[in-house]
């Protein structure tokens with residue numbers, strides 16, 4: 001199919017698929033098959049040695065997965081994409097692709113707990129070391145890049161503190177040293193932020209979150225240059241095998257179609273909830289890029305189309321108070337993950353970032369009273385009513401302890 005570039009909201013529905021090539025089926029077919037038959041032994045031989053094009057086996061390629069990867073590559077404005085069985089398979093695939101024993105990875109000061117765990121593993125097994133850096137000053141960044149730095153690994157917004165990294169600045173410095181920049185774009189989705197257009201080299205998504213959007217898939221995506229991803233496919237997919245299932249790719253294609261509509265609604269709801277949260281006495285600090293007092297509000301406006309649907313906040317009190325607050329929520333579900341229709345709330349210190357040692361966790365800004373909220377698609381008034389009744393229990397006259 002000749003691909004003529006259209007606007008984001010159109011590409012997300014049409015790219016990579018022509019219904020007339022599939023008997024008019026409006027929706028891309030689900031090729032739920034492990035293997036593909038050859039018309040002859042010779043054809044099998046030709047496919048294995050690359051002399052003829054065609055599918056062989058779903059670990060090496062699948063038509064439903066191909067539509068997904070072509071579509072996400074177009075949305076992130078990359079040349080190619082790979083789909084993995086989880087966000088962490090996408091992270092580990094990318095980092096294993098970019099590093100060798102003895103290398104160094106420079107990370108944003110704050111990364112998802114399991115990514116932190118992966119870096120520990122890479123250090124123990126392959127002597128691949130890492131450092132964390134706020135990356136808010138050019139000179140500090142220059143001094144932190146070493147001869148053996150294999151890549152910069154960045155989350156922005158950072159899970160769960162919502163701190164941002166100025167990608168334009170980071171790319172400028174990284175290019176001086178010829179170091180690739182990898183960005184986990186999960187919190188924004190390609191609708192709000194497209195790091196490759198700023199010169200970053202790889203974008204990663206936990207597609208489990210906003211891209212799937214319905215809480216029914218675990219998957220990951222990597223977008224980047226054709227040549228590099230081709231090599232990554234040969235190692236991390238052909239040989240290590242962390243691929244997505246065709247059904248999960250099909251579910252992601254289904255979820256993806258409504259991404260712009262969903263994200264706009266997530267953003268609308270989050271903006272309203274943030275305004276209310278900020279005024280509540282039980283809320284000590286709030287971290288939301290759309291808040292005028294958010295220290296990086298200007299950067300958010302420069303780098304992101306809208307501030308997103310994630311809010312973190314500290315409540316007055318300690319870990320037990322934070323847990324009591326979560327327990328008092330009724331409509332809002334206590335769960336990790338994010339980007340679903342349902343509003344989800346979680347306690348990073350004991351859940352998503354529980355594996356990070358306390359000292360490191362505090363350096364990342366994850367205190368015991370920090371709470372992360374993934375604002376869902378419900379009526380914002382109902383989300384707020386639920387938060388308010390739980391927060392009201394935390395005010396001095398009516399403390400969490402009375403609830404217990």
Ligand code: MET
Pocket residue numbers: 112159206336337338351352
């Ligand atoms: C297994 S814990 C977390 C899942 C997900 N990455 C989150 O941040 O919520």
